[in-house]
Amino acid sequence: MDKIKLAAVSAFGLEAVVKRELRDLGYENAATENGWIYFDAEIKDIPKSNINLRCADRVMLVMGQFEAYSFEELFDKTYDLPWEKWITRDGRFTVKGKSVKSKLHSTPDCQSIVKKAVSKKLCEEYDVDWMPETGAEFTILVSIHKDVATISIDTTGAREGLFKRGYKTKSTEAPLKxxxxxxxxxxxxxxxxxxxxxxxxxxxxxxxxxxxxxxxIAPGLNRTFASQGWxxxxxxxxxxxxxxxxxxxxxxxxxxxxxxxxxxxxxxxxxxxxxxxxxxxxxxxxxxxxxxxxxxxxxxxxxxxxxxxxxxxxxxxxxxxxxxxxxxxxxxxxxxxxxxxxxxxxxxxxxxxxxxxxxxxxxxxxxxxxxxxxxxxxxxxxxxxxx
Ligand SMILES: C[S@@+](CC[C@H](N)C(=O)[O-])C[C@H]1O[C@@H](n2cnc3c(N)ncnc32)[C@H](O)[C@@H]1O
CATH class of the missing domain: 3.40.50.150 (Vaccinia Virus protein VP39)
Known part of the structure; x- marks a missing residue:
């Protein structure tokens, strides 16, 4: 069975609660780093964590983590990741980004470098000139913290974080998530x-x-997730x-x-x-x-x-x-x-x-x-x- 690394992303201050939830779900090795709670998993844990986590915002599939001090380094190390394993020939992929205390501080530039690297790799792998991007959703996040880039794909869904359970048909003023x-x-x-x-x-x-x-009652039983299309x-x-x-x-x-x-x-x-x-x-x-x-x-x-x-x-x-x-x-x-x-x-x-x-x-x-x-x-x- 394929071993993968997942990360639960939570609101500031809730990391310990999410870590406890993960432990209760059987992920004993969960470890918090810069607000993300990483855990070793298998592919079947993508549905399990998305369906069961109550307090996390989303679950990310960690593709790779590496030091990046220049755009060339960011491009090459992103290109080297196994994108073709996850993103389909018709996969629709957007790149989001953030950068904190890092040499590569321009988020739009980092996003565009990552997009180019992923496109180049996929075009070569699928032997096409361009990716049609008509299929399943893959939202890639490049997150750089103190010059270490974490490249991940959102398994939950970019627009619909885990807070969307599907039961809130109407809201009053200032509802809690x-x-x-x-x-x-x-x-x-x-x-x-x-x-x-x-x-x-x-x-x-x-x-x-x-x-x-x-x-x-698991909170995610009545909704869909982006990775259902993968x-x-x-x-x-x-x-x-x-x-x-x-x-x-x-x-x-x-x-x-x-x-x-x-x-x-x-x-x-x-x-x-x-x-x-x-x-x-x-x-x-x-x-x-x-x-x-x-x-x-x-x-x-x-x-x-x-x-x-x-x-x-x-x-x-x-x-x-x-x-x-x-x-x-x-x-x-x-x-x-x-x-x-x-x-x-x-x-x-x-x-x-x-x-x-x-x-x-x-x-x-x-x-x-x-x-x-x-x-x-x-x-x-x-x-x-x-x-
Ligand atoms: C911040 S909102 C609560 C939102 C709620 N937690 C949710 O998730 O939808 C505050 C609520 O306090 C209610 N409220 C204000 N004054 C009140 C009072 N004197 N007695 C009872 N409720 C009051 C408002 O009607 C409002 O629904």
């Missing part, structure tokens, strides 16, 4: 024996991702990865997830998304102003939320009021753990407690912190209790 929401749940160490609550659920991303995690990644590999993922689904889990929002429209959208994801049975949605919640619905819950932040989403006075209320209602209850993602620096002051842990993350381009306020460990499973 599904990959980020899944990571927030994973970082909270929530398990299906605990109640999970998002009181500002918007389009429902956190609640839906938690339900998928709770029922062990001959080497055989149809049978996709089929068996899907069969294996489906076998692991646990529909009998007794999961209790609550999700509310002040906006009735948001609740309507969140419900539709949950139906689309097939997890509406285990999430109770309701419209509620968080400022009017005076006590938690039960003991021992886990609150994970993404309150409004930034000018677009509301007045800072209102936002601070929400933070104070969360601290008063849930922060003071020793049995609840509270997890809040926000860019507002005064969160701890308003919440009324210093976070037990704070993790620096990026939500898109926005620098945010994930504040973690731990509660006591529960002694037994919680009971249900409605508002």
């Amino acid at each position: 599904e990959t980020m929401a899944a990571a927030l749940v994973k970082l909270s160490f929530w398990n299906k024996n605990r109640v999970l609550y998002d009181p500002m659920c918007g389009s429902g991303t956190i609640a839906i991702e938690a339900a998928l995690i709770g029922m062990n 001959p080497l990644v055989k149809e049978e590999y996709w089929k068996s990865a899907k069969i294996e993922a489906r076998r692991k689904i646990d529909l009998n889990s007794h999961i209790k997830i609550y999700a509310s929002d002040i906006s009735k429209k948001a609740i309507h959208i969140a419900k539709e998304n949950a139906i689309e994801a097939g997890v509406d049975d285990c999430i109770e949605f309701f419209a509620k102003d968080v400022l009017k919640i005076n006590e938690p619905m039960c003991p021992n819950g886990i609150l994970i939320t993404n309150p409004p932040y930034g000018e677009r989403m509301g007045d800072i006075g209102e936002i601070k009021k929400i933070h104070r209320k969360l601290g008063h209602t849930f922060g003071k209850d020793k049995t609840w753990s509270v997890y809040i993602i926000t860019s507002v620096g005064s969160l701890e002051r308003d919440f009324g407690r210093k976070a037990d842990r704070k993790r620096k993350l990026f939500n898109g381009d926005v620098r945010v912190d994930y504040y973690q306020f731990f509660g006591e460990k529960p002694k037994k499973t919680t009971d249900n209790f409605n508002f």
Whole structure:
């Protein structure tokens, strides 16, 4: 079986979560380098990792890694890679690039050199004058860091990163990416024996991702990937990865997830998304102003939320009021753990407690912190209790 090197690409701050996911999938040797998590694999692992990874943005096939101080060196070493093994005679290939702290700093020039080298190699291999580029998609990335070039092909799909699960038919304002929401749940160490609550659920991303995690439903079961069009990644590999993922689904889990929002429209959208994801049975949605919640619905819950932040989403006075209320209602209850993602620096002051842990993350381009306020460990499973 062909040995290959794959790399999971994640948002800044989520590398450890993705590494843990890879370990859980059986990739013991995953190693992080400059934000990418590399792992040794076989071709059948392209479907397996794409279908199962919840928190990574995409999976790259690493074609080669080498030092490049000049364009000639970049051209020659790129040309030497086995492109014909992967890219078909009619393959459509585009080249993206980035360069950090390197002599070859002009990204457009690096992209064009790599494109030329790949074209030359393929034209020679296929004995043609030009490549028609009418077939499957191959998005090549040339990424240069401190003069070391990593050349890879995107197995996921350039336009549709792994965050696209296929269930979000509609969104509310400032939705979290599904990959980020899944990571927030994973970082909270929530398990299906605990109640999970998002009181500002918007389009429902956190609640839906938690339900998928709770029922062990692989996030990529209902979408397609660029490498599905690659001959080497055989149809049978996709089929068996899907069969294996489906076998692991646990529909009998007794999961209790609550999700509310002040906006009735948001609740309507969140419900539709949950139906689309097939997890509406285990999430109770309701419209509620968080400022009017005076006590938690039960003991021992886990609150994970993404309150409004930034000018677009509301007045800072209102936002601070929400933070104070969360601290008063849930922060003071020793049995609840509270997890809040926000860019507002005064969160701890308003919440009324210093976070037990704070993790620096990026939500898109926005620098945010994930504040973690731990509660006591529960002694037994919680009971249900409605508002
Ligand atoms: C940043 S968005 C949450 C996005 C959500 N995580 C998602 O993925 O779609 C913040 C949400 O807080 C809600 N919100 C604002 N003020 C609220 C309040 N007082 N009570 C409850 N929800 C509120 C907004 O309606 C909005 O949906």
